[in-house]
Amino acid sequence: xxxxxxxxxxxxxxxxxxxxxxxxxxxxxxxxxxxxxxxxxxxxxxxxxxxxxxxxxxxxxxxxxxxxxxxxxxxxxxxxxxxxxxxxxxxxxxxxxxxxxxxxxxxxxxxxxxxxxxxxxxxxxxxxxxxxxxxxxxxxxxxxxxxxxxxxxxxxxxxxxxxxxxxxxxxxxxxxxxxxxxxxxxxxxxxxxxxxxxxxxxxxxxxxxx
Numbered sequence: 001x002x003x004x005x006x007x008x009x010x011x012x013x014x015x016x017x018x019x020x021x022x023x024x025x026x027x028x029x030x031x032x033x034x035x036x037x038x039x040x041x042x043x044x045x046x047x048x049x050x051x052x053x054x055x056x057x058x059x060x061x062x063x064x065x066x067x068x069x070x071x072x073x074x075x076x077x078x079x080x081x082x083x084x085x086x087x088x089x090x091x092x093x094x095x096x097x098x099x100x101x102x103x104x105x106x107x108x109x110x111x112x113x114x115x116x117x118x119x120x121x122x123x124x125x126x127x128x129x130x131x132x133x134x135x136x137x138x139x140x141x142x143x144x145x146x147x148x149x150x151x152x153x154x155x156x157x158x159x160x161x162x163x164x165x166x167x168x169x170x171x172x173x174x175x176x177x178x179x180x181x182x183x184x185x186x187x188x189x190x191x192x193x194x195x196x197x198x199x200x201x202x203x204x205x206x207x208x209x210x
Contacts, residue, residue, distance in 0.1 A: 009157075010035045010179025011047055013092075016101055023101030024084070027177070029056075029094045035179045042181055042205050049095060049177055056086045056095045059177050062144070062210065063099075070173065073135050078128055078171045102172045104160035120169075124159055125149070128171050142198045143209035147176050150194065151185025181205035 003015035003026055015026045029049040031039075036046055048055035060083060067080040081100035089096050110119040129149040136145050149155025158175040182198075183205065185191045195206055202209045 008032070009175065011049060011177050012096075012179075023103070025081070025099050025101040025174075026096050027099065027175075028089055028092050028096040029177070030092050031179060038180055042183075047179060048207075051094070053095065056097065058210075059097065059208075060086055062141075062208070063176055066141070066144070066173075066176065069135070069139065070132075073132070074128070076170060078132065078173060080173050080176070097177075102160050102162060102174055104162040104172055107156055107159070107161055120161055121156065124156060124161075124171060128159065129155065132173075141210050142202065143178070143182060143206045144176065145194075146178055146182035146206070147208070148173075151187045151190030152182075153186040176208075178208050181207045 003017040005013065006016045006025075007014045010032055012027045012029045012031065015028065017024050017026065029047055031047045031050060039045065039047055045051070049059060063080060063083045067083075070078045070080060081102055084098045084100070086095060086097045088094075107120040107124045110121060111117055132148045133145045133150045136142075136148055146152050147155070147158050149158070152158075158173060160172045160174050162170045162172055164170065182195050183191060185195060198206045198209070
């Protein structure tokens with residue numbers, strides 16, 4: 001079935017298709033123009049997920065490791081989409097990852113006019129993102145804290161809310177691949193006291209390093 005464009009971020013465009021009634025989200029690592037320019041200035045090349053098979057294989061392994069770890073850390077409160085495969089896209093001239101399509105929504109903003117509304121954004125930050133960042137640091141996923149929201153101005157968009165029956169809900173960490181090195185934190189203290197020291201540790205610009 002033909003793929004339908006459903007969104008994009010700094011690192012990739014995302015397409016939806018169906019196979020056997022199952023939704024598949026294909027993340028094609030074409031990147032956006034500004035991100036490409038910054039990466040060329042800092043590293044001399046495009047996003048490694050675009051052209052480097054070893055980088056894509058690393059992304060696949062990280063997703064599978066973190067799928068198990070998130071289940072261990074959070075039980076069923078946080079999960080990753082199932083990741084199926086990767087392949088080269090001749091038309092886009094880039095690698096892509098095929099994963100489970102999540103029929104969820106981003107955390108809705110809390111309205112003070114609705115006194116009965118649940119503040120999902122506060123729950124996401126306090127009960128999911130903040131503890132996830134600590135767990136990632138403890139386990140050596142130094143660069144993944146950017147995608148988990150540490151100082152990342154759009155970090156919350158990497159998570160989706162999946163509502164189930166009886167007012168039960170689950171958080172899904174949908175995006176684990178960065179589009180830029182982790183040097184542009186909203187809070188400069190995060191850059192100064194976390195990201196720059198980690199760059200020195202890894203002897204490179206921090207980019208999803210483990």
